[in-house]
Amino acid sequence: MRVLLTSVGSRGDIQPLAALAHRLREGGAEVRVCAPPDEEFADLLAGVGVTLTPMGPTVRSVVAGDRPPTAEDAFRFARELVAARFDVLGAAARGCDVLVATGLMPAGARDVAERFGIRYVYAGFHTYGLPSRHTVPGARPGKPSPDDETDNRRLWEQDAQRVNALYREALNTHRLAIGLSPVENVRDHVFGDRPWLAADPVLCPWRPGVTDLDLVQTGAWILPDARPLPDELEAFLDAGEPPVHVGFGSMAAYTPADIAEVAIGAVRAHGRRVVLSRGWAGLLPTDDAGDCIVVGEVNQQALFRRVAAVVHHGGAGTTTTTALAGAAQVVVPHIADQPYWGARVAELGIGAAHDMSAPTVESLAAALEIALRPGTAARAATVAGSIRTDGAAVAAGLL
Known part of the structure; x- marks a missing residue:
């Protein structure tokens, strides 16, 4: 079996992929990982016998500047990431059986899987951003919800609109270029029908009815570390x-x-x-x-x-x-x-x-x-x- 793993984020988004890659390789699977080309990420993956396929800019160059990224930065970065996923994942997915996407809203990953007719899984490391009737959305770049809006359903609809503003134009442009029909709701398209929750059930519990999504909770993906302390x-x-x-x-x-x-x-x-x-x-x-x-x-x-x-x-x-x-x-x-x-x-x-x-x-x-x-x-x-x-x-x- 060939498995393609991808993520964009900090070390906390890449290390779980190394843990999963380690387990998959122990079971005889071939694993490919597409992630930002930060040197420490490449070293981390090399430690489990996987070569990093670089995708997009380094995360350090985006988040380790003198100031937090602006809304303009976020919109530009979103477009660049969509293009990078269609390009890099589009090449890496050939011959794979499944694509697992995690990290920052992986718009473009499911679409590459759809193009090649392979299985797609979205996995989150927390419930932040997952639509639920019991919680309100977190902050995203874009037009904020009105201060007096209290209807939870409307708040999540507005959250979906913000995701669309960030990703939909770029996503659908690339989908049309490879013969796929446009997507209306990018957020729900990315999450899919049955997303995974790769978080510990004690620290991040999920119970039926707490969220409207049919989540599969695997537990956190922890990479054992045997290195001695200095x-x-x-x-x-x-x-x-x-x-x-x-x-x-x-x-x-x-x-x-x-x-x-x-x-x-x-x-x-x-x-x-x-x-x-x-x-x-x-x-x-x-x-x-x-x-x-x-x-x-x-x-x-x-x-x-x-x-x-x-x-x-x-x-x-x-x-x-x-x-x-x-x-x-x-x-x-x-x-x-x-x-x-x-x-x-x-x-x-x-x-x-x-x-x-x-x-x-x-x-x-x-x-x-x-x-x-x-x-x-x-x-x-x-x-x-x-x-x-x-x-x-x-x-x-x-x-």
């Missing part, structure tokens, strides 16, 4: 009580300039040491005190088992990794699904959620006070025992 980090961890890890992943454009100073101050207010992850923002400490160590890309599965708490942006992957490690967490959300994960962490009692405002030393220290309570640590350890680790195997079996 010697310097091991020595730091051994030299005192468990520290607090602080990192915001790829959220460079959304991270306040003083976030490292604020976070270190908040952690020090509790008498804790700090492991500071550079991330795409290139975070660095503001002094050379010995209570803080800076790390690059390391084995978070191993590291998070050694810390008292993790302060992060609330990406699906980081939230799941932290929960599986049994560490308490503080979510400082920026965009998209991140507020959901923060709310879920607080609801489960495994940490705290900061609001969407820029953190101060005082506000972040208050959130850390909740995360560092003995009861939170105990609850985090209990929840860790219920997190499934077989999601990639389940998905591979279904394929």
Whole structure:
């Protein structure tokens, strides 16, 4: 069997594909992956024996600038991604049996599958953006819904209109060029009749009736990491009580300039040491005190088992990794699904959620006070025992 996997997004969107690719290859399948050409993504996939087929620009070039992308950037990027999918996926899909699309609204992927007559699966790593009678849509670029609109059905119709404004013209232009009829509702077309939810059922539960879609929940796609921690980090961890890890992943454009100073101050207010992850923002400490160590890309599965708490942006992957490690967490959300994960962490009692405002030393220290309570640590350890680790195997079996 030949399987084509594709995604556009940060590391949290690519690492699950590596996990699925690993499981598929163990079962004897041939796997191709089309994703942005960031060097770290290529290295990640090479680690599971898969060569990255580059698609579109690097994600770092889009989201790690001095400012968040504008609405104009989003509309231009949407058109470019549609064209890239028809081009790159159109070449990679030849001879494949199934195409699995994840990440940023993969308009164009199902259409390539349709062209070649192969099976198509959309998989999401959270429920954000999936139409439901019980939730309201999240923010998208484009014309916002009226402030006084409260009808849930209308809000989701308006969400579909925003997706259409982003993708429909480009999508239908490419569809017509290969002999396919135009699509009216791009969002529902991309999701298909039975999308997959590749998220842990404890952290991101789905129950019949909560959403109108017929979801298949596989569990999160987790790639086991056996890399040892760097010697310097091991020595730091051994030299005192468990520290607090602080990192915001790829959220460079959304991270306040003083976030490292604020976070270190908040952690020090509790008498804790700090492991500071550079991330795409290139975070660095503001002094050379010995209570803080800076790390690059390391084995978070191993590291998070050694810390008292993790302060992060609330990406699906980081939230799941932290929960599986049994560490308490503080979510400082920026965009998209991140507020959901923060709310879920607080609801489960495994940490705290900061609001969407820029953190101060005082506000972040208050959130850390909740995360560092003995009861939170105990609850985090209990929840860790219920997190499934077989999601990639389940998905591979279904394929």
